[in-house]
Structures are given as structure tokens and as C-alpha cells.
Amino acid sequence: MRALSSLGLLFALALPATVHASETDELLALINAYRAEAPACEKAQPGAELPPLRPDPRLQLSLIGGDLEGEISRSGYPMVNVRSLSLSGPRDAAAAMDSLKLGFCRFLLDPQFVDIGISQAGRDWRIVLGRPLLAGRLGEWQSEGEKLLALVNQARGTARRCGDRTFEAAPPLNWNATLGSTAHAHSRAMANGNFFAHRDADGLIPGDRVELAGYSASAVGENIAAALDTPQLVLDAWLSSPGHCATLMNPQYRDAGLAYAADPASDGGIYWTALFATP
Numbered sequence: 001m002r003a004l005s006s007l008g009l010l011f012a013l014a015l016p017a018t019v020h021a022s023e024t025d026e027l028l029a030l031i032n033a034y035r036a037e038a039p040a041c042e043k044a045q046p047g048a049e050l051p052p053l054r055p056d057p058r059l060q061l062s063l064i065g066g067d068l069e070g071e072i073s074r075s076g077y078p079m080v081n082v083r084s085l086s087l088s089g090p091r092d093a094a095a096a097m098d099s100l101k102l103g104f105c106r107f108l109l110d111p112q113f114v115d116i117g118i119s120q121a122g123r124d125w126r127i128v129l130g131r132p133l134l135a136g137r138l139g140e141w142q143s144e145g146e147k148l149l150a151l152v153n154q155a156r157g158t159a160r161r162c163g164d165r166t167f168e169a170a171p172p173l174n175w176n177a178t179l180g181s182t183a184h185a186h187s188r189a190m191a192n193g194n195f196f197a198h199r200d201a202d203g204l205i206p207g208d209r210v211e212l213a214g215y216s217a218s219a220v221g222e223n224i225a226a227a228l229d230t231p232q233l234v235l236d237a238w239l240s241s242p243g244h245c246a247t248l249m250n251p252q253y254r255d256a257g258l259a260y261a262a263d264p265a266s267d268g269g270i271y272w273t274a275l276f277a278t279p
Helices: 022-037 068-075 092-110 139-157 177-193 205-212 231-239 242-247
Strands: 004-009 079-088 115-123 125-132 161-164 165-169 218-225 255-262 270-278
Touching: 004 231, 022 115, 022 125, 068 079, 079 092, 079 161, 092 125, 139 177, 139 231, 139 242, 139 255, 139 270, 161 242, 177 205, 177 218, 177 255, 177 270, 205 218, 205 270, 218 231, 218 242, 231 242, 242 270
Parallel strands: 004 079
Antiparallel strands: 079 125, 115 125, 161 165, 218 270, 255 270
16 A cells, blocks of 8 residues: 545535436536546646546445545555545536546546546535555566557557547557657656656657657657556556547558656656557
8 A cells, every 4th residue: 555545625515406316427428528628737837648546435435534544444445645636515517526636637637547436415416536556467578568469459450539520440550669668668767757738848749759869750659558467458548538548549640659667765666658650
């Protein structure tokens, strides 16, 4: 276990409101749309687009928070880090989302959290964000990167919608060693530097890193992910995220390099980078 935290905001109560079962689903949709926007939070600059949080019933805890560690232990959720956010007052999902953005944006936009449970009764809400233990047994970075590329190419072979955009099936991408090593270097930088962003500590963006590595590109795209410990989970997260999905399905790309790096001392534990490019 790494950390447990329970936080709350109290808002002025008005007249009682009717509770709809769909309000928790609506709040989840609003939270995931917010993560996809990659907005600025407090004084921080806008970050990278984040994949949607996965609903996990083990994180739907009682509204009466007590011993958070005991609650998580009894639920069976294999946690590394959990944050419990409590609200009292919002009448519906939209009002709850406004409150979360006001008081808890840094937690909603923390890339280490990949799971969520939402509980509601009247105007009381509890949102629990979780990062699970990394259970996958991964091989060396290139073999896992090539596995992820095979999954990406399988996904590209089927027409699909990415948010409000429709993509036809796209040709498979070719593994490129230069892009692979560049992706691995960025994953390693994120893991060791404990950050999650397309811009690295030197201020370089994906196109800069690709150019410095010696790949002459007319187009470059990059997807990143954190706290996901199998290639399939990474692909699922990217396909569920409109921006990541659109990059993955873009037919103009011809080459790719994908890699992960892990550091148990980092917040996310494991970080993935996929570089897509066209000469």
C-alpha cells in the first residue's frame, strides 16, 4: 500500500431533490470528458489527455466514510493508492462535477488513477479513485512494445468511431527501431522523473525527440499511458479515449515504435509511449 486519503467539501443545502440512478453514470461521463480535455488545474499548465477511468464496483464505498484502509481491504480492491472525495450539497451530476473541478481537479487529472467508484444518496456523493497493484509480468520493453503494436494494427484493421469522428480501416504500421528507442527513452524519462506529459523536462515535444533521434518525419503523433500493466489494457484505454483513438487510427502514419518503462518509486509505476510517424 502506498497512500490512502479521504477528502470532502460541504456545500449549502437547498430543497431536497429527486435522486436518479443515472446520476452516477452521468457524473462518470462528465469526469471522463473532463480528463479528455486535459485542462489546466489550479496553477498547473494543461497536461496530457487522459484515458477514461474504469468503473470498479469494489470502489463503490459507503457514503459514511470511516476507516478507509479497512473499507478497501474488505472490498478486495488491490490498491496501491486510493483517494476518497466526498461532496455534500450538489443536486445533480452537473453540480457535483462543478464542485469536483473547483476543489479536486488535481485528483481527477492524476494519471496514476485508472479506476473509480461513485456512490450517491440524495445530495451526498462519494467518489473513490484508485490505482491498483501492477500484476502483469512484462518482458523486456521491445518485446512488449511489439505486442502492443500487433494489437494496435489489429485495431487499425477495423473501421471505428473515435468520439465524434469516424475512421475507415487503416493499413498496419511497421515497427521502426529508431521510433522504438525514442519511445523507450521518453517512457524511462517519465518513470524516473515521475511526470506524465508529451513535453519532457528539456521542453522537447514528440516531433523534436523524433528529429533528434535521426528520423526525418513529415508527421508525428504520440500516445502515452500510465499505471496500466499489460499491452491489452493500454490498447483498451486508448481506444476508449477519443483523442488517443484518433491518433491510433490515423491512416497517414506508416511507422511506429512503442515501449514501456517502470519505476516503483513513481506515482504511476509504469509508463507507456507510442510514437507514430510518416517519413
